[in-house]
Amino acid sequence: xxxxxxxxxxxxxxxxxxxxxxxxxxxxxxxxxxxxxxxxxxxxxxxxxxxxxxxxxxxxxxxxxxxxxxxxxxxxxxxxxxxxxxxxxxxxxxxxxxxxxxxxxxxxxxxxxxxxxxxxxxxxxxxxxxxxxxxxxxxxxxxxxxxxxxxxxxxxxxxxxxxxxxxxxxxxxxxxxxxxxxxxxxxxxxxxxxxxxxxxxxxxxxxxxxxxxxxxxxxxxxxxxxxxxxxxxxxxxxxxxxxxxxxxxxxxxxxxxxxxxxxxxxxxxxxxxxxxxxxxxxxxxxxxxxxxxxxxxxxxxxxxxxxxxxxxxxxxxxxxxxxxxxxxxxxxxxxxxxxxxxxxxxxxxxxxxxxxxxxxxxxxxxxxxxxxxxxxxxxxxxxxxxxxxxxxxxxxxx
Amino acid sequence: xxxxxxxxxxxxxxxxxxxxxxxxxxxxxxxxxxxxxxxxxxxxxxxxxxxxxxxxxxxxxxxxxxxxxxxxxxxxxxxxxxxxxxxxxxxxxxxxxxxxxxxxxxxxxxxxxxxxxxxxxxxxxxxxxxxxxxxxxxxxxxxxxxxxxxxxxxxxxxxxxxxxxxxxxxxxxxxxxxxxxxxxxxxxxxxxxxxxxxxxxxxxxxxxxxxxxxxxxxxxxxxxxxxxxxxxxxxxxxxxxxxxxxxxxxxxxxxxxxxxxxxxxxxxxxxxxxxxxxxxxxxxxxxxxxxxxxxxxxxxxxxxxxxxxxxxxxxxxxxxxxxxxxxxxxxxxxxxxxxxxxxxxxxxxxxxxxxxxxxxxxxxxxxxxxxxxxxx
Numbered sequence: 125x126x127x128x129x130x131x132x133x134x135x136x137x138x139x140x141x142x143x144x145x146x147x148x149x150x151x152x153x154x155x156x157x158x159x160x161x162x163x164x165x166x167x168x169x170x171x172x173x174x175x176x177x178x179x180x181x182x183x184x185x186x187x188x189x190x191x192x193x194x195x196x197x198x199x200x201x202x203x204x205x206x207x208x209x210x211x212x213x214x215x216x217x218x219x220x221x222x223x224x225x226x227x228x229x230x231x232x233x234x235x236x237x238x239x240x241x242x243x244x245x246x247x248x249x250x251x252x253x254x255x256x257x258x259x260x261x262x263x264x265x266x267x268x269x270x271x272x273x274x275x276x277x278x279x280x281x282x283x284x285x286x287x288x289x290x291x292x293x294x295x296x297x298x299x300x301x302x303x304x305x306x307x308x309x310x311x312x313x314x315x316x317x318x319x320x321x322x323x324x325x326x327x328x329x330x331x332x333x334x335x336x337x338x339x340x341x342x343x344x345x346x347x348x349x350x351x352x353x354x355x356x357x358x359x360x361x362x363x364x365x366x367x368x369x370x371x372x373x374x375x376x377x378x379x380x381x382x383x384x385x386x387x388x389x390x391x392x393x394x395x396x397x398x399x400x401x402x403x404x405x406x407x408x409x410x411x412x413x414x415x416x417x418x419x420x421x422x423x424x425x426x427x428x429x430x431x432x433x434x435x436x437x438x439x440x441x442x443x444x445x446x447x448x449x450x451x452x453x454x455x456x457x458x459x460x461x462x463x464x465x466x467x468x469x470x471x472x473x474x475x476x477x478x479x480x481x482x483x484x485x486x487x488x489x490x491x492x493x494x495x496x497x498x499x500x501x502x503x504x505x506x507x508x509x510x511x512x513x514x515x516x517x518x519x520x521x522x
Numbered sequence: 523x524x525x526x527x528x529x530x531x532x533x534x535x536x537x538x539x540x541x542x543x544x545x546x547x548x549x550x551x552x553x554x555x556x557x558x559x560x561x562x563x564x565x566x567x568x569x570x571x572x573x574x575x576x577x578x579x580x581x582x583x584x585x586x587x588x589x590x591x592x593x594x595x596x597x598x599x600x601x602x603x604x605x606x607x608x609x610x611x612x613x614x615x616x617x618x619x620x621x622x623x624x625x626x627x628x629x630x631x632x633x634x635x636x637x638x639x640x641x642x643x644x645x646x647x648x649x650x651x652x653x654x655x656x657x658x659x660x661x662x663x664x665x666x667x668x669x670x671x672x673x674x675x676x677x678x679x680x681x682x683x684x685x686x687x688x689x690x691x692x693x694x695x696x697x698x699x700x701x702x703x704x705x706x707x708x709x710x711x712x713x714x715x716x717x718x719x720x721x722x723x724x725x726x727x728x729x730x731x732x733x734x735x736x737x738x739x740x741x742x743x744x745x746x747x748x749x750x751x752x753x754x755x756x757x758x759x760x761x762x763x764x765x766x767x768x769x770x771x772x773x774x775x776x777x778x779x780x781x782x783x784x785x786x787x788x789x790x791x792x793x794x795x796x797x798x799x800x801x802x803x804x805x806x807x808x809x810x811x812x813x814x815x816x817x818x819x820x821x822x823x824x825x826x827x828x829x830x831x832x833x834x835x836x837x838x839x840x841x842x843x844x845x846x847x848x849x850x851x852x853x854x855x856x857x858x859x860x861x862x863x864x865x866x867x868x869x870x871x872x873x874x875x876x877x878x879x880x881x882x883x884x885x886x887x888x889x890x891x892x893x894x895x896x897x898x
Contacts (some may be wrong), residue, residue, distance in 0.1 A: 164862065192874050205827040212663070247707075265856055270791035291859045328767055335867040402652045405801035409652075411886055459851065466847075470887070471654075471728075473678050476721040481649060482678060487722040492876065497862050498856045503856060 130207065134165040137209050143187065144217040147180060148410055153387070154485050157338075158218040160384030161458025161493030163501045164343075169294035171341065177220040177297075178255070184214075185252030190226040193437065194234060197359065200245045206432035213230035216383025223308070224256040224294070227379050229302050229321075232372040235492040236360035244356075245321070253517050257295040259303025259322070259346065260369065267507055270305070270313040270366055274348065276305035283293070283307065283320065283358070285328075287326055291501070292344045299324055301346070301370070304365045317365035317374070321357040328352075338493045366372045376502045377451035382430045385423050385457065386492070391484055399483070406468060420456050429453060452508035456500030460490040476517050490519030526675030527595070535595045539789050541572065542603035548867045550603045559683055560727035561607025569609065570638020579616060584633035590760070590822040594767040595714075597817075601771030601878075605658060606725065606872055608641045608680035610768070614761035615642035620746035622705055622753030630723040631707075645675035645689045645708075645731045653890070654883050658678060661733075667740055669693075671706060681717050681729035682826065684710055689733060690754050693747060694830040700751035705744040712736055724877035759835045761820050762882035764780065766835075766842035769878040770815045776823070776871040777807045780856040794856070802822040803852045816840050832893035838887035846875030 129137065149155075152483050155175075157165035168177050184190060192207040194200025214221045225296040230249045233241055248254045265272045274287025285305050295301070301322040308316035322329070333341045360368040391456035393416055394406040429450045433443040443450075466473040474489050475482035482489075499505040513519045527535065544563050545602035554562050569575065577586025578593050597610065618637045619628060634640045645653045646663075654677075662672035673691055681687060687708050694702035708715060720728045744750065745802060781804060784795030792799050821834035848870040854861045861868040 163882075261859065266789060267794075271789070291862075321564065335863055335864040337862065337872075365744075398649070401650050401654055402658060410850065411890075463847070466880070467886050469885055474722040474724040474876060474880055476723055476728075479721040480718055482719065493723060493872075496851070496869075496872070497859075499855060500858045500862065504855070506797065506855075509799060 125497060133206060133209050133368055135379050136206055137213060139187075139296055139316075140189070140210055140213045140485045143183075143377075144219055148182060148217060148430040149176070150221060153218055154218075157487060157490045157494065158215075158384060159380070159458065159487075160215065160381040160461070160492040160495040161455045161498035162491065163293055164338045164340065164494040164498040165490055166220075166293075169223055169297055169342050171297060172288075173220055174297045179507055180219065180421060181223065181252030181255075184210075184221050185250055188250070188522070189244070190223075190252050191223075191230065192248040192268050193434075194230070194246070194250070198234070198242060199250050202438070204434040204437040205431070208431060211379075212383045212430070214383065215381040218384060218387065219400075221252070222379070223252075223379075224302060225254050225262070225300075226252075228258070228372050228376050229256050231375045233359060235371060236364075236368050239359075240356065241359065243474055246520035254300060255294065255298040255516055256302045256321075256344075257298040259289040259292060259301040259323075260439045261291045263290050267504060270317070271368065272304060272306060272317065274303075274305045274352065275305045278307070278355075279352075281355055282320070283353045283355060285320075285322065285348045285353055287348050289346045289348070290344075291334075292331070292346045293325070293342055293501075295302055295346050296333060296341070300393060301329075304369050304423055305365060311363060314366045316363055317369070318362050319359040319365035319368045321359060322348075322351060322353050326351050326353070334425055336494075337496065338490055373503060374442075374444070374447045377447040377508075378433055380426065380430045380450055380454040381383050382427050382454075385426060385454075385461065388461060388487070389416075389419055389423055391487070392468065395483055395505060396468065397472075405450075412468050415468060419461060422453075422460065426457060428452075445512055448503075448511040448516065449509045451502060452499075452505055452512070455501075456505060458491075464496040466492055482492050531592060531595060534592055536598065537572075538596045538599040540661065540752070540809060541568070542599050542605055546603045546605055548604065548649060548723055548790040548870060551606065551870060555606050555725045562679060565605075566609075566638065566641075568779040571682065574609070575616075575638040576636030577631055577823050578613060579620065579636045583620070584636040590763070590825040591819065593764065594818060594822045597767035598771035598774075598815075601773075601874070602775040604772065604874055605728075608643060608683060610761055610764045611643040611679040611684075611763070614642050614757045615686075617708075617760055618688055618705060618750075618757035619744055620755050621756050622750050624745060627744055628692060638693075640687055641680065641684050641716070642688065643679050643681055644682065644754065644761075645678045646686045646758065647675060648675050649674055649676050649730075653887050655755065656699065657690065657692040659692060660695070661689075661772075662693050662706065664693075665737070667714070669704075669706065669738045669740065669742065670737065671708070671736040673733050675733070676720065676728075677881075678717075678729045678731045681710070681728045682719070682727065682729050682854045686710060687715075687731060688744065688754075689731070690732070691749060693742030698751075700755055702748050703751040703754065704747050705750035705754060706742050707744055708733070708736065708742065711844055712738070722877075723873060724880070725873045726877045726881075758882060759832060760837045761766040763818065763835045763887070765826075765881050766787045766814070766818045766839045767822075769846035769875060770811060770818055772871050772874045772878070773795075773807070773811050773846050774816070775852040776850050776868065776875075777804070777811060779868065780804070780807075780853040784856055794865065798854060803856060807849045807852055811847055814842045814845040826881065833892055836891040836895060839883065840885045840892060843879030843885035843888065846878050850875040877891050 157168040193204035477486035577588035696702035816837035824831040
């Protein structure tokens with residue numbers, strides 16, 4: 125048993141930190157919200173940061189830091205723990221490098237993609253050049269992804285896609301869709317879906333913004349009207365899309381903004397330590413101490429879960445129950461952190477960014493709103509409970 | 523024992539519901555909260571015609587000698603319909619005048635307030651204080667026959683549309699935190715009073731009210747110098763209870779909305795309301811709302827019976843604060859992604875529930891009050 129990073133990993137951490145301190149504009153930490161566990165205030169999908177984000181990701185790519193977990197033959201270092209070192213720090217600095225491309229698309233391609241697909245896409249993703257959005261949910265298909273209606277009809281070398289996707293985070297600042305469509309309407313639902321990559325510039329794609337409750341344009345509705353997709357863009361096998369999607373979801377569930385939780389928690393602790401209310405600090409209040417200590421427990425648990433899943437992947441063990449547990453825990457903690465912040469800050473917690481008397485740039489108010497999204501996206505908590513209980517613990521499905 | 527309302531109360535509740543449902547479709551709520559005033563004069567005047575502002579005040583002062591329980595019923599309906607505005611702050615200010623004021627002051631101020639011609643608010647909380655009613659510094663000093671107020675108040679609701687504020691200042695040191703407090707009536711246009719909006723995500727119009735060397739005549743003191751504490755405490759408690767009632771109403775409406783959706787939204791070939799995980803959410807909502815509602819009614823009943831009610835109010839507000847936040851969070855969870863859009867209405871309830879918990883002392887604060895009432 126060893127809970128410490130080794131020399132190599134520590135060196136990497138120091139390098140990453142130095143890089144982030146240098147590359148992120150001053151004031152970045154306060155400027156962005158990037159609520160940990162939320163999908164609505166992520167720094168990397170805001171239009172105002174698009175240019176910076178692209179540039180930043182290329183620089184991260186130049187360091188090889190998007191692909192540390194990949195096999196060496198694809199430019200990786202075979203180390204998911206090293207990737208975790210990078211990811212933890214990126215989220216600690218609220219840096220805009222949490223892309224679908226490297227977190228979800230690349231690991232899936234590595235597992236089920238053809239050699240051609242790997243050659244075509246992995247270098248670009250490793251280089252931080254390509255931005256992807258997830259084309260999963262539709263208005264009538266949320267938790268029940270197998271029921272999607274967007275269709276993809278074969279026409280020679282191409283598939284012609286028609287339909288609509290929704291909750292498409294970042295579609296407006298992305299280059300490609302990572303999308304599932306029905307290719308065999310005659311087959312049973314789960315067996316007639318195909319996963320594919322679609323160029324955002326393909327004619328027939330219309331992206332319409334949706335404003336979330338945080339007031340941020342983060343996600344969209346996307347309409348696909350006779351969009352032609354080369355068959356070479358099919359990920360894995362035709363009609364195996366549902367299963368490939370489930371694999372992609374596993375990877376998505378492993379993404380936990382551990383650093384972001386730590387940072388936000390530290391800010392709250394510092395605030396409690398330094399802020400005097402009626403002649404004594406908040407931190408001297410027993411109740412506040414208890415709430416913060418309780419959060420400290422949760423953050424420690426989260427960090428352990430995060431590092432352990434990365435370590436498992438380096439040792440040939442696939443995190444399954446662990447992935448759902450990590451996602452469930454992290455996103456529910458996202459709400460708890462916001463709620464505890466509200467309790468501690470009292471009426472000050474509701475103040476907006478520009479308001480007089482607002483603590484910590486109004487972060488907790490935004491977090492209170494954004495934390496609605498965590499336990500909903502990437503598989504609701506209810507779904508995660510079920511996966512843990514049935515696939516994880518073996519309880520009967522009923 | 524009797525857990526039913528009277529005939530009159532049922533009629534009051536029903537007519538309040540009909541009125542508010544008609545006047546405040548959620549589109550109108552959004553328009554109103556987006557505006558600078560944050561409330562509708564038109565609806566306010568209609569409420570005045572219905573006698574709502576005067577309900578709780580004695581007939582002697584133009585009121586209707588109504589019960590706290592009656593007011594709670596109206597506030598529950600207001601919460602259910604997301605009714606924005608200075609109704610509760612105004613009533614609370616009136617209650618403070620009723621408890622502390624001289625006969626002349628009561629006769630002078632209350633009839634207009636009861637008729638709905640006045641908007642008012644209590645300016646109580648000072649920055650960086652623990653709890654809403656902690657006044658430790660001297661905020662006003664006698665000067666000749668006048669008083670000079672020099673203090674800052676925060677989270678004053680709808681101060682920008684108030685005709686006058688009740689500024690509560692410590693005028694004498696005292697070991698007893700409720701002693702040595704004086705209530706000053708300050709017209710909004712008084713020189714030296716500056717209002718700054720405190721923009722927030724809760725859809726409430728909250729203000730900082732800075733009193734910079736505000737000079738007032740002795741007649742501005744409501745009641746006796748240094749003796750305003752108990753009246754403010756009382757008005758504040760009753761406002762907390764009123765807010766708890768609003769929270770309960772809002773929580774129920776959020777739950778009802780989610781229930782309807784759970785019956786209609788189909789995934790995996792069945793309504794999502796048929797899934798045990800979702801069913802548990804509703805059972806939890808039901809437990810929380812029923813409990814909080816009972817505590818609110820019980821506290822109101824105690825007030826009406828002239829029984830000591832501070833502990834009951836604290837427990838009710840503590841529970842309601844938690845209930846509103848939990849129920850609206852679950853409401854979002856049931857609707858899932860669609861409720862994360864600005865366009866969907868659930869976040870209106872989510873914000874209202876938060877604002878309600880944070881106003882007049884949040885759950886943590888109320889449990890501290892309860893702990894003291896337990897003799898700890």
